Amino acid sequence: xxxxxLQAPSAAERDFDAGIIWQTLRDLGxxxxxxxxxxxxxxxxxxxxxxxxxxxxxxxSAAGERTRLDITLAELLGRLASLLxxxxxxxxxxxxxxxxxxxxxxxxxxGITSVAVGFAFKDVLQNFFAGILILWRRPFVVGDQIKFxxxxxxxxxxxxxxxxxxxxxxxxxxxxxxxxxxxxxxxRTAYDRRRVSLIVGIxxxxxxxxxxxxxxxxxxxxxxxxxxxxxxxHVVELAPSSVNFKVLFWTKSQRAxxxxxxxxxxxxxxxxxxxxxxxxxxPHSVVLFHDTTGMRDGDxxxxxxxxxxxxxx
Numbered sequence: 439x440x441x442x443x444l445q446a447p448s449a450a451e452r453d454f455d456a457g458i459i460w461q462t463l464r465d466l467g468x469x470x471x472x473x474x475x476x477x478x479x480x481x482x483x484x485x486x487x488x489x490x491x492x493x494x495x496x497x498x499s500a501a502g503e504r505t506r507l508d509i510t511l512a513e514l515l516g517r518l519a520s521l522l523x524x525x526x527x528x529x530x531x532x533x534x535x536x537x538x539x540x541x542x543x544x545x546x547x548x549g550i551t552s553v554a555v556g557f558a559f560k561d562v563l564q565n566f567f568a569g570i571l572i573l574w575r576r577p578f579v580v581g582d583q584i585k586f587x588x589x590x591x592x593x594x595x596x597x598x599x600x601x602x603x604x605x606x607x608x609x610x611x612x613x614x615x616x617x618x619x620x621x622x623x624x625x626r627t628a629y630d631r632r633r634v635s636l637i638v639g640i641x642x643x644x645x646x647x648x649x650x651x652x653x654x655x656x657x658x659x660x661x662x663x664x665x666x667x668x669x670x671x672h673v674v675e676l677a678p679s680s681v682n683f684k685v686l687f688w689t690k691s692q693r694a695x696x697x698x699x700x701x702x703x704x705x706x707x708x709x710x711x712x713x714x715x716x717x718x719x720x721p722h723s724v725v726l727f728h729d730t731t732g733m734r735d736g737d738x739x740x741x742x743x744x745x746x747x748x749x750x751x
Contacts, residue, residue, distance in 0.1 A: 480531035487527020495520035511573035514598060561616065562599075568615035569598035578625045583693055585624040586613060606693065631664060632691040634700055638707055639680030641717035646673060646681060649716050656710040657687055662699030664688040679721045 495516035502512025573596060578584050582593050584603065591605035601618050603611040626632065640649045650671045657669040669687035676682075685707065689699040711718055 476535050476537075480535035483534055484527050484531040487523055487530070491520040491523035491527070494523060511570065514570070514573070561614075564616040565599050565614045568619040569596070569600075572596060572601070572615055572619055573598075577623065578628070582628070583626040583691075585626065586618055586621070589613065626693065627691045630691060631667075631688045632696060633667075633686060633688050634696060634703075636685040636687075636700070636704060636707075637674075637682055638685055638711075639677060639682045639718060640711070641719045642681060644681075644716045648714065649681075649711065650683070652710050652714045652716065653683065653685060653707050656706040657685070657703060660687075660699070660702045660706045662689050662695060662702060664690075680719050 498516040498519050499512045502509070502515060572578075578593055580593050580596060583591065584593060586603070589603050589605060589611040591603045591609075591611065593601065594604045594610070595602040596615075598615070600612050600614050603613065605611060638653065640646070650673075653671045654669070657663055657671075663669055664687075667688050669685070672684050672686075674682055674684040685703070687699075687703060689695050708718070
């Protein structure tokens with residue numbers, strides 16, 4: 439059996455350890471006191487950069503509003519400018535406090551890291567830059583009525599990630615900016631006026647010119663139909679059961695105006711043609727029944743012909 443004896447440190451050793459600790463604390467205190475002026479200057483520098491960043495953010499936002507830039511984009515540019523100034527202030531303050539600090543080494547490390555981050559957040563960055571381009575180029579704005587694929591409605595919000603559309607059925611569609619910027623979008627309210635077309639058919643025995651004049655009079659007195667560009671009525675097809683006209687007229691571009699005016703035009707043309715005694719035919723089908731009992735002339739001969747044709751005895 440082995441016996442280990444624990445011997446307490448001597449007084450000299452305790453004094454030696456306490457001296458080392460005290461010397462270390464004193465060196466740290468002296469170093470902090472020596473570095474304190476640089477720390478205070480660094481904090482002051484960083485504070486100054488923060489103040490400047492806030493001022494620049496407000497100036498950029500105000501300048502964007504004066505230049506009729508989208509308010510969301512103006513605020514975003516202001517925040518980006520503020521962030522860049524604060525980062526620059528952080529680097530300056532770090533150099534003041536730690537003279538051995540080299541911003542280039544940090545930037546190099548961040549550059550390598552940003553490549554990996556870029557691959558990981560590729561879709562997020564794509565939507566971000568697409569959102570900036572949409573806000574800058576303004577192919578459509580909040581309040582416009584647009585159609586994107588199966589989504590048809592009014593633009594509610596455009597931010598740096600997505601575009602929100604309120605559909606005519608009262609639903610919300612959130613579309614990533616990357617998709618909406620790289621695909622075709624139909625902006626229905628890009629202009630103040632929109633053309634609407636309507637197909638109207640009349641009978642072959644009715645007068646084309648009389649029908650044209652009747653429809654033109656109905657268009658001219660319909661509320662919501664614009665005088666400029668003027669409406670028009672043209673023959674476009676000689677259909678099997680009717681002579682078809684294409685009625686073209688212009689109205690305001692809002693969907694509510696288009697639907698209301700289209701209803702008025704369709705109703706007015708129908709009533710006007712009825713009043714003028716002009717027929718609006720519809721397709722007819724004629725069905726012939728053949729009697730194989732011989733009660734009708736030609737039915738027996740037809741039956742015999744079909745039997746010979748089919749090879750029956």
